[in-house]
Amino acid sequence: MLEVRDVVKVFKTGDNTIKPVNGISFTVEQGTFAAILGKSGSGKSTLLSLLGALDKATSGDVVVDGVNISALPDAKLTAYRRDDIGFVFQAYNLIPNLSAKDNVMLPMEFAGLSRAERSSRAAELLVQVGLEEDMHDRKANKLSGGMAQRVSIARALANNPKLILADEPTGNLDDETGELIIDLLRSLSHEKNTTILVVTHDHALAAKTDRKFRLARGRLTEEPVRAAHLH
């Protein structure tokens, strides 16, 4: 379960004080596929960085499965990112000179898994996200956008995280591929009971989620989801 309580993030640029995240609270049950909608500059990325422990909130708590990550020291945050969080980025952010499989193996290497375990689990995950075996050894910079995003999802799943944060995962993809990726994320959240939080401005994507939040001027409001998309 993800619990966010009155989180505030303040940036100071010169004399100006900006609050891209200004007192946000929400709770998401484990295994939920949720979307946070917002225009660019609405504070989506800032909120994501706070949830993913990439940055620290100025005040407030982010509690993941009972652990308040706002209070963790830096060393523990690294472990938290490694074991409990998976990231999917708009630009995929794969390591370009490594193969698809090596990219998926990276988080497991950091977690200390043996080479054999890493290799077999990476192959398994790549198959799960729909990447055929002959693509596993292809260099990341030689993959198409859709394939690269699948690899990036497999990498996010590598250490069985409780929470996957996806930042505009369909932003660089054509509509058709984007839809396939959304379906993949949605099914994974249910199959693996992983909470997936997608930050997007894509309404078509948001329409397929279990819950939908809107971020505007640093504040979050939940919007009703059409019943047709609920399972």
Added chain:
Amino acid sequence: MSVIARSVGNALRNKVRTSAVVVILAVAIGLALSMLVANQAVAAKVTSLKASVGNNLTVNPAGARGGIGGGEPLTGGDVAKASAVPHVTSVTGSLTARLSNAAAATDAAAAGTTGAAGGPGGRMGASGTTSLTSAVDPGTLGNRQNSSSGTTTGGTGNAARPSFTIPVSATGISGSLTAAGEAINVTSGSDLNDFSDASTQALVGTTLAEKNSLQVGSTFTVQDRTMTVAGIFDAGTAFDNNAIYVSLAAAQTLLDQAGEISTMTVTVDSIENVDATKTAVAAALGTTRVDVTSGGQNLESAVSSLGTVQNISLIGFIAALITAGLIVLLIMIMVVRERRREIGVLKAIGASNRTIGVQFVLEAMVLVVMGSVVGAVVAAVSSNSIVSALVAGNTTTSTTTGGRFRGTGTGAPQAIGEAAAGGVPGGGNFGGGAFAGANQLIGTISTSVGWQTLVLGVVGILVIAAVGALVPALLTAKVRPIEVLRGE
């Protein structure tokens, strides 16, 4: 994929840049290694120069040089005393005597004109006879000295003196070195190898051999012993070639000077200890009994010029290493800046600062190793020419100063040489000739790589790698994982 494989992969990621970096690094490392090799070669040469040239002391009885002067002779006991002085590596004694032609001596004795007393009169102070005829004619100098010293004997004033001959110098030796500690240049036959008192071997100077039609295997007499020519030597001067070498023990027996030595050559372990040892030897033998001289000071200028080369090469080595370190440092800083986002990704997916730091250090090491391999080849090709360039450049100045020293250095042998022209072999070891050989000695510096050189080189390269890699590795720790969201 392990962190090592990833680092190697990253180092080779941008092939054009990696090649350029490796080439630049190779030049710097190659230069560093060449300088190190030069440094080691010169250091080795300096040590061997110090231990082999200009480190001789000559001990003469106080007031005597070879056959002139007075005082008490040295003995075998003095050799033992000198050997016991610290820093002395060897002591050799020699006995020099002058032999007059047996037939001429008999004639002179028969005529009753022999001025036997008071030095070079009559037989010119000869202490023995030989069947050999001197290769040097008395000429104006010989006659003048003979007559001037003759007047002091209270003879018949300016009355015409009987004809006389210049004596042949005979030196008893116990090895293959002259009284001055230099090797005897045997041009035919072989060195002496029988040093017993019954030895009949002799080395004969070229002009003397020619004058007496001697060849290797020919015989002649010294006193009552028939000697065999074992070899013919060339000392380079007409005076020095009018001489023979026999075994020391035989000379002592033949001349009835048992246990006596006219000159000792003391070899000191290093040129640096020559002065102290000189004092110590004089003290051990009695400062009033002996004169101790050293001839090698002017070689210190050669050694110090090599020392300059050694310092230049050391500075060059360090400068080249620092350059190599800076190259690695700048390249790695560039790489870290370029890959900020990737570092952010690695941190976002759970890499610790240490993991990333190690990866970048290894990446720098890969560059350094590649640079070192190519650099070693560069060094192997260039070190000899760099060494000869450095040494040649510096010995130009050393020979200039050397020439000056040489002038003063040869002053003493010249003075002795004039006295000796009358038939006195110089017992002193004067370094003029030895210094002329210094350039040749310096010229033989060869750049062989010893294990110390390798160890030093490896240590230097590791320092480069450490300096070059640590700073960028520390920079990666400052990259925040949120970098990954930049620009999205």
